[in-house]
Amino acid sequence: MKVILIEDVKSLGKKGQMVNVSNGYARxxxxxxxxxxxxxxxxxxxxxxxxxxxxxxxxxxxxxxKKFKEELETKQVTVSIKVGENGRTFGSVSTKEISEAAKAQLGYEIDKKKMQLANPIRELGTTMVPVKLHPQVTAELKVVVKEA
Structure with missing residues (x-):
């Protein structure tokens, strides 16, 4: 009997797939x-x-x-961090802080989990942070870290 799956079935197939099963198994x-x-x-x-x-x-x-990527890449977010002697920073800038700054400064809700920052930012200056907007689209957000 041919059956169209409504849900994923572990040993049979994925949702939306048409499979051939025995009448008893189907019924x-x-x-x-x-x-x-x-x-x-x-x-x-x-x-x-x-x-x-x-x-x-x-x-x-x-x-x-794609449209949001073009818009996001023209913007920049500024984050402040405490700095001690010789330009040493206290702490770091994480994706959570970047997300909050983007919401406050640009009005964009960017999920911190979508930011692909390998390590937190620990130095002053400009950093490009990749943001995965879609499985096929990744934008670069310009983050400027300055002294508080």
């Missing part, structure tokens, strides 16, 4: 647990429409991310 396992539906012409058509809609939404999200 006793997949249908009662709402893991799949029978592959009727109506359900197959619904699956095609759903995939087309998901593709359209994914394309719109990619375009929005």
């Amino acid at each position: 006793n396992m997949l249908f009662p647990k709402k893991l799949g539906v029978e592959a009727t012409p109506k359900n197959i058509n619904d699956l095609k429409l759903q995939k087309a809609h998901e593709d359209k939404v994914a394309k719109e999200n990619l375009e929005a991310a």
Whole structure:
């Protein structure tokens, strides 16, 4: 029996996939647990429409991310840090502080987990911080660290 999976099934397949299973497995396992539906012409058509809609939404999200990348790369965020003698800094600037500064200065909600900063910033000056906006789009945010 051909079945369209509604949810991911561990040893069978991913959501939206059409698989061939035995009648008993479909009737006793997949249908009662709402893991799949029978592959009727109506359900197959619904699956095609759903995939087309998901593709359209994914394309719109990619375009929005590219537009936001262009906008973000023209901006800069300024963060202050305490500095002692000989230009030694006390502490460091983390992604959390950069995220808060971006919200305060630019009005952008940038998730600190999306910033790909290998190590916290420990020196004064300008640093380019990569921000992953989309799996295919990464922007560079200019962060200026100055003396408090």
